[in-house]
Amino acid sequence: MRILHVTNDMEVGGVQVYLAQLLPALAARGHEVGLVVLTGQGSLLSALDATGIPNRYIKAIARYQGLKFPRVAAIHEVRSYIDEQFSPDVLHSHLFIGNTVARLAAGRRARRRPVVIATEHSTYYHKPTWAQSLDRLLTRNSDAIMAVSDAVRDFTLAQEHLDPKKVVTVRLGLVPQQGGSEEPDEGLYDAMRRRPTVAIIGRLIEEKGHHLFLHTLAALLAEDPEILGLVIGDGPLRADLQALADQLWLGPNNVKFLGTRTDIAALTKRLDVFLLPSKREGFGMAPLEAMAGGATVVLSCIPAFEELTDNGRMGRLVGLDRSISEWKNVVLDALRHPIDRESLRQFVRERYEFNQHVDQLVNLYQRLLRRKGVDLA
Numbered sequence: 001m002r003i004l005h006v007t008n009d010m011e012v013g014g015v016q017v018y019l020a021q022l023l024p025a026l027a028a029r030g031h032e033v034g035l036v037v038l039t040g041q042g043s044l045l046s047a048l049d050a051t052g053i054p055n056r057y058i059k060a061i062a063r064y065q066g067l068k069f070p071r072v073a074a075i076h077e078v079r080s081y082i083d084e085q086f087s088p089d090v091l092h093s094h095l096f097i098g099n100t101v102a103r104l105a106a107g108r109r110a111r112r113r114p115v116v117i118a119t120e121h122s123t124y125y126h127k128p129t130w131a132q133s134l135d136r137l138l139t140r141n142s143d144a145i146m147a148v149s150d151a152v153r154d155f156t157l158a159q160e161h162l163d164p165k166k167v168v169t170v171r172l173g174l175v176p177q178q179g180g181s182e183e184p185d186e187g188l189y190d191a192m193r194r195r196p197t198v199a200i201i202g203r204l205i206e207e208k209g210h211h212l213f214l215h216t217l218a219a220l221l222a223e224d225p226e227i228l229g230l231v232i233g234d235g236p237l238r239a240d241l242q243a244l245a246d247q248l249w250l251g252p253n254n255v256k257f258l259g260t261r262t263d264i265a266a267l268t269k270r271l272d273v274f275l276l277p278s279k280r281e282g283f284g285m286a287p288l289e290a291m292a293g294g295a296t297v298v299l300s301c302i303p304a305f306e307e308l309t310d311n312g313r314m315g316r317l318v319g320l321d322r323s324i325s326e327w328k329n330v331v332l333d334a335l336r337h338p339i340d341r342e343s344l345r346q347f348v349r350e351r352y353e354f355n356q357h358v359d360q361l362v363n364l365y366q367r368l369l370r371r372k373g374v375d376l377a
Helices: 014-028 045-051 073-086 096-105 129-141 150-160 186-194 210-223 238-247 264-270 285-293 303-308 324-336 341-351 354-371
Strands: 002-007 032-037 055-057 061-064 067-070 090-094 115-120 144-147 167-169 197-201 228-232 255-259 273-276 296-300 316-318
Touching (some): 002 014, 002 073, 002 096, 014 032, 014 285, 014 354, 045 055, 073 096, 096 129, 115 129, 115 150, 115 354, 129 150, 144 150, 144 354, 150 303, 186 264, 210 228, 210 273, 228 264, 238 255, 264 285, 273 285, 273 324, 285 296, 285 303, 296 303, 296 324, 316 324
Parallel strands (some): 002 032, 002 090, 090 115, 115 144, 144 167, 197 273, 228 255, 273 296, 296 316
16 A cells, blocks of 8 residues: 655654554555655654655745744645655545545545545644634545544544444554663662652653643652652753742652653663653553553543543542642552553553554455445455
8 A cells, every 4th residue: 555644743752652653564564655844844854864755844834024924835735745756545644634634635636535534643722713614614525534533533522423334443553662772770770769759751742741740749748758750851941840840849859850752662671660741632642652561550540541541540640629738648559559561561561552543443444445346456
């Protein structure tokens, strides 16, 4: 099959890391794979370049005097790329801009009409009404809407009132993590061996709940001054979070802001508790990585995390309306009575193995192509 993916950019983020892993996996199975990015290229494109997977930047957002507005010409450019250059059997898009441009480009005016799949990666509670209406309209140009979890599927159906037959769940999977590209941080690893360690992993943005993490960490340190907190990831809130840490008297011996890391597997293998009080998630790749390392996870009680942990059987769930004291008590209990590390690893291997995800995705492509009468022999 010839499979073209379309997304916003390839900066470091959950969707982008997923594509950087998925595209080579599809190519390794003998499929011809390509990528179109629309709002910026991003650091992860270099990894794809190294694999030989073709990619194309088609500018979809123009800027004028500090304002952003869509380039209608981008739709025609993507359509031309589909019709005249890549000629995909499957057009698979991601994120709002990617989903919108790809489906408009593959509409009635396209000479070549591939199977069109738009992906919903999260629960967008604050999606504007106009955007919901546009999504509903463009569903007519879609052969399927792929949700990355049942939680996202249920939310999308409730928010946008789509045909349930068109919205399918293809649960994401975890690629086995290899050693990082950086030198082993033996000083940090030794500290994690000696001290109870609680970490959060993710972009430093409002919805991930880093403020609640830091307040909970301050409450934990009042109970046990030996606890070490790690903030792993980067983003626009870094300065604000470091200022909050100072206000809470969390010094560098109490909490370390590590930035983006490539040794996540080495860190989670030594981690005791992973704490993520997200306001919304579509899947939860960061807690899944922590579980794969054997860390007990303490998560906000939202649908995606209920699904991820088998309704709390493989993790602790806390309501976002709970007090800091209640979050602290759950984390302390997880430190004192952790879930068996090997049981967590086995759960991840059985339920979230990446090749299972790729198998399900390829099966979806083939099923939709057969429905259109395409001979796959």
